[in-house]
């Protein structure tokens with residue numbers, strides 16, 4: 600692997616590849632995290648909403664890797680938005696994880712106008728709490744998840760600190776080109792959730808043909824397509840062989856034409872969520 604981290608806009612280093620944990624239940628999660636760490640994953644992504652922070656905390660304590668070599672992310676859930684609630688939610692996450700700092704803390708979803716007439720104010724207050732936690736040294740980097748350019752522009756009106764990361768849904772058929780361009784232009788590192796489109800993208804015809812061409816699995820083709828765009832994929836798996844397979848993508852390169860081919864995939868049966876329309 601070349602340099603295996605990106606430098607965030609505050610100078611902190613973030614691994615170029617991560618491990619997703621959504622829907623992993625405690626016992627399986629502990630086993631999968633152990634395999635992931637042993638296979639070279641250093642970034643592990645959870646959220647209060649995933650309800651597995653305590654299990655992840657156990658897996659971290661149980662691992663033979665020093666805490667400062669790991670990069671742990673969590674997120675404040677939608678029912679905890681706002682200044683006071685965010686601070687409480689953060690302490691709860693930290694306590695569940697049995698850690699004394701987080702590497703990255705994200706706002707899981709922006710409050711949207713469909714649900715809240717004061718959405719902009721709610722997001723600003725949530726962000727203010729994140730900024731203070733960051734300045735107190737309890738979080739090494741702060742960021743967003745599922746924010747569209749217009750949410751970020753609104754946030755900028757009151758923010759003292761620019762977000763360092765935006766974690767978005769990103770997979771073949773849902774490449775969110777304009778959003779990625781906007782983030783990268785604004786020095787915000789993009790992370791990809793559901794990079795395999797909840798495994799739907801693995802069956803795409805173009806992906807299958809590239810898999811034959813490069814003699815790599817469909818998952819490896821997709822994950823390689825993501826890292827070549829300087830985006831951090833967060834694939835999830837609880838299958839040991841797949842956990843290992845997914846991170847083994849640093850020994851080949853896709854041609855520009857093949858990147859374009861994947862960029863042009865239109866269909867996806869995955870979530871393809873619009874943050875302005877969700878009602879949770």
Ligand code: A2P
Pocket residue numbers: 619792793794795796797798801816818819833834835836837838841842844845
């Ligand atoms: P499993 O956990 O049984 O291995 P996404 O990260 O896009 O949400 O996709 C997660 C889904 O993709 C899970 O159902 C996971 O199944 C499956 N998956 C992860 N890695 C691979 C892989 N290398 N090959 C096939 N399926 C995979």
